[in-house]
Amino acid sequence: MNAMPPPQPVLEVERLSTVFDLRAGTVRSVNDVSFSLKRGEILGIVGESGSGKSVTGLSVLGLIEPPGRIAAGSIRLEGRELTTLGDAEKRKLRGNAISMIFQDPMTTLNPVLSIGRQFFEVINAHRTVSFATALDEAEAALVQVGIPAARERLSSYPHELSGGMRQRVCIAMSLINKPAVVIADEPTTALDVTIQAQILNMMQNLVQDSDVSLIWVTHDLSVVAGLCDRVAVMYAGRIVETGPVEDVLRNPRHPYTRGLLDSIPGDAEPGRRLRQVPGTQPSPLDLPHGCSFRPRCSQARDECKEEPASDQVGPDHFVRCLFKLGGN
Amino acid sequence: MLAEIDRLPDESAVETATPHVVIRNASRNFVQKISAVEALLSRVGMNYADRVVQAVSDVSLEIPRGTAVGLVGESGCGKSTLGRMAAGLLSATHGEVIIDGERMDAGHAGMSARDMLRVQMVFQNPMASLNPRQKVVDIVTEAAVYHGLIRRRDRQEFAAELLREVGLPPDVLNRLPHQFSGGQRQRIGIARALSVSPEFLICDEPVAALDVLIQAQIINLLLELKERRKLTLLFISHDLGVVRHICDEVVVMYLGRIVERASTADLFAGPAHPYTQALFREIPRIGSGRRSYEPISGEIPSPLSPPSGCHFHPRCPCAIEKCSLETPPLIPVGNGRLARCWLPSV
Secondary structure, eight states: OOOOOSSOOSEEEEEEEEEEEETTEEEEEEEEEEEEEOTTOEEEEEOOTTSSHHHHHHHHHTOOOTTEEEEEEEEEETTEEOTTOOHHHHHHHBTTTEEEEOSOHHHHSOTTSOHHHHHHHHHHTTSOOOHHHHHHHHHHHHHHTTOTTHHHHTTOOGGGSOHHHHHHHHHHHHHTTOOSEEEEESTTTTSOHHHHHHHHHHHHHHHHHHOOEEEEEESOHHHHHHHOSEEEEEETTEEEEEEEHHHHHHSOOSHHHHHHHHTOGGGSOTTSOOOOOOSOOOOTTSOOSSOTTGGGOTTOOGGGGSOOOOEEEETTEEEOOSSOTTOO | OHHHHHTSOGGGOOOOSOOSEEEEEEEEEEEEOOOHHHHHHHHTTOOOOOEEEEEEEEEEEEEOTTOEEEEEOOTTSSHHHHHHHHTTSSOOSEEEEEETTEEOOTTOTTOOHHHHTTEEEEOSOHHHHSOTTSOHHHHHHHHHHHTTSSOGGGHHHHHHHHHHHTTOOGGGTTOOGGGSOHHHHHHHHHHHHHTTOOSEEEEESTTTTSOHHHHHHHHHHHHHHHHHHTOEEEEEESOHHHHHHHOSEEEEEETTEEEEEEEHHHHHHOOOSHHHHHHHHHSOOSTTOSOOOOOOOSOOOOTTSOOSSSTTGGGOTTOOHHHHHSOOOOEEOSTTOEEOOSSOOO
């Protein structure tokens, strides 16, 4: 990823490894992961449960707690190294330069504080403002995310809002301190499709207007297709393929990406069997040698017992596979 | 029976052959009683009444034998309630469920436990629907032994055969549910449903909780079982892609009512109801590429106080005055498809 043209990326993650030291052994949740994010860019991180996509997001935020630790690699936000920061410095960053939107807005919001009070807390953690000023800012933020009667909503409590409204509040809160990077972890998974479409539409507009960079963690490739500029596909802790969304989805070069696309029933011929990938993800305690996808891969040969390197196959398109699909 | 069929409203008289499953004018209300305080206040003249949610409202549906009908809608549309009514787990407030010509709705006298075995259900969350302290062999044979379908001493063999059918190795018979992955647990849930040889299977979001690769495996399994066992399926899902793949016919619900019903091919060729159109437009697809969304505005209204007239009119881009005043009937719009709209686009 050295061939990045100017302007400088906002976020650079290089060879990040996050491990959890458990009694049963060491789990390598994130293994040698590198990516970068330009200003105003939306990166989708896609994978199944246990692929390490959420842990990647939490690592960037510095939210990995023991028994987890960042074992290697570097995370640079606007040139500043984050992995070596102390707790107090990290706290200054979170919710400020870098913020997060979680999957379940009901557990993210405090049920006993009014929305306005929670905004005040988020703002006041980083800047000293009066309650009235905070409410004004919060109202503007709520209007921006499309909440009707925003001023009245500030005195509501989370349980008085619908799921979609709560998620809008969380999004407004994550943007209130004008972060450079927002990490969203499956924020629309719990929502209905019509509401999901509203949120995706809104996020696209917000990114365009405010120049924030967005990491969208999801298991849903079709959301990535409609929303993101670039995508990183993770399997068993590694990025197996990354590149511009259209390249990767139109011309997937890794058998796992191909398998993910083939498993989506939407575009397959109705009634026919879907092309399925056999087996399940390997246990993170007992990853196969070499390519982790090898036991499930139809292309696998003996050579796959060696760990494949990440090869460039197109502009900004990298694949970690010895026997890439559809090569020219 | 014939006389009863004659009384069917025209709008639901679509199938000519005797369908396997008939749901006729079924409604289900849930009542929230007023609290003691509110009861007191209403005595002194304040206006409090029981709150009634009509979760399913006057739904009629026929499922021909061996076909799969998909039930689609967002949360709160009543699809799961309807599924539970069809399974005999919930009684209908009004209307009836008829399977193979016999009334099977819960609470209806004269229905034996043995009869009910013909209908089985697969649930969304296999961890919550499997007893965590029961071994797999017990989970999948308990019902069959209880109803005398197999002898107790044949359990192992019977269970091994069922597991083979759903793609699990027989050496897992003595394991507990937590020792399986999500996909494997769903296979166990399916094996349990099949253990009493049902003819009608209701699947309530069976793949919603699974990763996409595992989801594909389970979809393939359901397709295979449907063919091999000639099952009639009611497939409840919010995922139009999954429904398109499995179902022959699709029913779209919104706030308790059927808003559109059509064969899968017709529906995907061009939905007639504005709500269905919105659903189609807003489901993200791989092929569509990066795009700007044009979402319909607003949220699903509270089922406690649904909008007047057509429930969808406050969010509908083409609503006219009539839509807020009168409820449109479910009317044929050609090709055997039905839509509940004053201005269906065909």
